[in-house]
Amino acid sequence: xxxxxxxxxxxxxxxxxxxxxxxxxxxxxxxxxxxxxxxxxxxxxxxxxxxxxxxxxxxxxxxxxxxxxxxxxxxxxxxxxxxxxxxxxxxxxxxxxxxxxxxxxxxxxxxxxxxxxxxxxxxxxxxxxxxxxxxxxxxxxxxxxxxxxxxxxxxxxxxxxxxxxxxxxxxxxxxxxxxxxxxxxxxxxxxxxxxxxxxxxxxxxxxxxxxxxxxxxxxxxxxxxxxxxxxxxxxxxxxxxxxxxxxxxxxxxxxxx
Amino acid sequence: xxxxxxxxxxxxxxxxxxxxxxxxxxxxxxxxxxxxxxxxxxxxxxxxxxxxxxxxxxxxxxxxxxxxxxxxxxxxxxxxxxxxxxxxxxxxxxxxxxxxxxxxxxxxxxxxxxxxxxxxxxxxxxxxxxxxxxxxxxxxxxxxxxxxxxxxxxxxxxxxxxxxxxxxxxxxxxxxxxxxxxxxxxxxxxxxxxxxxxxxxxxxxxxxxxxxxxxxxxxxxxxxxxxxxxxxxxxxxxxxxxxxxxxxxxxxxxxxxxxxxxxxxxxxxxxxxxxxxxxxxxxxxxxxxxxxxxxxxxxxxxxxxxxxxxxxxxxxxxxxxxxxxxxxxxxxxxxxxxxxxxxxxxxxxxxxxxxxxxxxxxxxx
Numbered sequence: 001x002x003x004x005x006x007x008x009x010x011x012x013x014x015x016x017x018x019x020x021x022x023x024x025x026x027x028x029x030x031x032x033x034x035x036x037x038x039x040x041x042x043x044x045x046x047x048x049x050x051x052x053x054x055x056x057x058x059x060x061x062x063x064x065x066x067x068x069x070x071x072x073x074x075x076x077x078x079x080x081x082x083x084x085x086x087x088x089x090x091x092x093x094x095x096x097x098x099x100x101x102x103x104x105x106x107x108x109x110x111x112x113x114x115x116x117x118x119x120x121x122x123x124x125x126x127x128x129x130x131x132x133x134x135x136x137x138x139x140x141x142x143x144x145x146x147x148x149x150x151x152x153x154x155x156x157x158x159x160x161x162x163x164x165x166x167x168x169x170x171x172x173x174x175x176x177x178x179x180x181x182x183x184x185x186x187x188x189x190x191x192x193x194x195x196x197x198x199x200x201x202x203x204x205x206x207x208x209x210x211x212x213x214x215x216x217x218x219x220x221x222x223x224x225x226x227x228x229x230x231x232x233x234x235x236x237x238x239x240x241x242x243x244x245x246x247x248x249x250x251x252x253x254x255x256x257x
Numbered sequence: 258x259x260x261x262x263x264x265x266x267x268x269x270x271x272x273x274x275x276x277x278x279x280x281x282x283x284x285x286x287x288x289x290x291x292x293x294x295x296x297x298x299x300x301x302x303x304x305x306x307x308x309x310x311x312x313x314x315x316x317x318x319x320x321x322x323x324x325x326x327x328x329x330x331x332x333x334x335x336x337x338x339x340x341x342x343x344x345x346x347x348x349x350x351x352x353x354x355x356x357x358x359x360x361x362x363x364x365x366x367x368x369x370x371x372x373x374x375x376x377x378x379x380x381x382x383x384x385x386x387x388x389x390x391x392x393x394x395x396x397x398x399x400x401x402x403x404x405x406x407x408x409x410x411x412x413x414x415x416x417x418x419x420x421x422x423x424x425x426x427x428x429x430x431x432x433x434x435x436x437x438x439x440x441x442x443x444x445x446x447x448x449x450x451x452x453x454x455x456x457x458x459x460x461x462x463x464x465x466x467x468x469x470x471x472x473x474x475x476x477x478x479x480x481x482x483x484x485x486x487x488x489x490x491x492x493x494x495x496x497x498x499x500x501x502x503x504x505x506x507x508x509x510x511x512x513x514x515x516x517x518x519x520x521x522x523x524x525x526x527x528x529x530x531x532x533x534x535x536x537x538x539x540x541x542x543x544x545x546x547x548x549x550x551x552x553x554x555x556x557x558x559x560x561x562x563x564x565x566x567x568x569x570x571x572x573x574x575x576x577x578x579x580x581x582x583x584x585x586x587x588x589x590x591x592x593x594x595x596x597x598x599x600x601x602x603x604x605x606x607x608x609x610x611x612x613x614x615x616x617x618x619x620x621x622x
Contacts, residue, residue: 168356
């Protein structure tokens with residue numbers, strides 16, 4: 001009984017920790033200013049920019065993460081272990097460090113060539129997408145690989161024996177069977193991308209009405225002592241994040257029971 | 258004809274010896290071996306899912322060892338059916354035709370409809386595989402494999418997971434379908450019943466080596482060596498000395514018993530010569546108990562003492578001893594026979610070993 005009380009006590013204290021922190025926002029909450037700030041051009045811009053950038057970054061992460069995860073899950077090749085380890089970099093390295101690495105890269109000859117001949121990233125919207133992509137690609141690949149690992153190989157073996165090429169097996173058997181896992185990976189990557197701050201501010205900077213995503217807006221408003229504006233942005237981020245995670249639970253997707 | 262020619266397969270902690278066998282068109286070839294003998298690996302190699310270390314796989318003399326699995330037209334049926342859970346029964350059956358871009362023409366539709374009728378699954382077409390019973394799943398899997406009109410069906414213990422009653426029903430269905438369509442199949446299993454029910458030709462795989470290939474009677478009554486004999490249920494094995502060899506019979510001196518034994522000689526026993534040692538064996542089910550208290554005289558009749566009875570569902574396994582310190586002989590009798598005989602532990606019995614059922618084997622080593 002003592003043990004039961006102890007572990008439930010721990011669960012309740014975690015809840016209280018976050019509840020108290022969020023409750024403290026109410027002390028600075030002003031309903032009139034809240035609505036006015038919420039519908040302001042600058043806030044709407046931040047929301048739109050965050051949604052678009054996170055969506056593009058997620059699409060890119062899944063687009064490259066899915067085949068990469070398949071390769072890591074199904075084939076043995078030289079360097080597989082190294083690639084598998086590198087996927088952990090976004091988890092091991094803080095987002096700020098990751099942003100710094102990207103910024104340093106653009107100061108190398110290759111980075112400069114990319115910026116001059118392909119696309120500008122530093123202090124641009126594309127830089128936001130790049131920063132979010134770099135922070136989510138590894139995680140998306142890891143999550144999709146876990147989902148692919150759970151599919152018994154015999155389904156693919158049977159499909160090939162029935163005449164399907166490896167590509168057809170991938171499209172008609174592997175993807176449909178791991179659909180839930182792929183969607184879950186995409187949603188969680190998107191949630192991470194939309195809340196991404198460290199790498200984004202390093203690469204894209206904090207320019208109002210240009211590279212001001214929701215997390216950057218929170219930072220900028222707090223820096224200028226605009227508490228109401230900060231709270232509005234925090235609530236927006238909270239609502240978006242919680243909605244996404246609720247959607248994962250509602251769809252019964254793996255990883256979030 | 259499908260041929261394995263000197264095929265060697267290596268896996269992480271397993272390696273087969275050089276394997277050679279052939280499967281004739283319209284034949285069901287059963288590869289029987291104990292669990293862990295590499296049967297599934299061999300099947301996957303034939304399917305093209307695993308690369309052999311050495312040797313070749315040929316179809317009508319053409320080497321297909323390195324051909325992609327999807328180009329072989331070998332339909333693989335794994336142990337647990339493996340119907341695609343995201344597709345309906347109908348979509349599962351049509352999968353092979355659909356992905357191979359052959360297109361489902363009216364002839365193909367008729368053929369698939371016929372398959373479904375013969376396998377009695379036409380009422381299941383809209384269902385999800387998750388809602389099928391074990392027997393239904395196995396029938397749908399068979400339809401899916403046959404739908405592509407494969408050159409060869411590769412069956413991995415296809416009915417081992419089914420309930421006994423369903424299993425027997427599915428055996429009959431398989432045999433009927435085989436008689437009609439005359440498809441070629443290669444079956445691997447550890448289950449004798451499954452192998453002997455479904456196959457025409459048998460290969461015995463022990464420790465990664467095919468020890469013997471032959472038809473039913475040949476494999477059952479003329480195993481090549483002691484390991485094959487033991488594996489096929491010849492649990493009564495004794496040392497013997499060949500005293501006399503005539504046109505139709507061989508007379509042995511049963512070393513452990515000091516008795517004479519007459520064996521029916523067949524052309525497969527030509528290797529047996531007079532004044533040599535050998536091993537002889539008999540299956541427990543081929544040892545017969547003489548009914549009644551009066552002793553009978555004649556050849557291959559022996560007096561034994563019943564040591565113990567181990568009862569199964571329909572079969573009783575009896576352990577008997579020839580004399581005080583003599584050879585131990587195992588006997589299998591059906592339930593009804595045991596009841597009629599009215600015997601019990603300690604009973605004195607007379608047994609008969611039919612000369613036709615005695616198996617002769619070369620001595621070990």
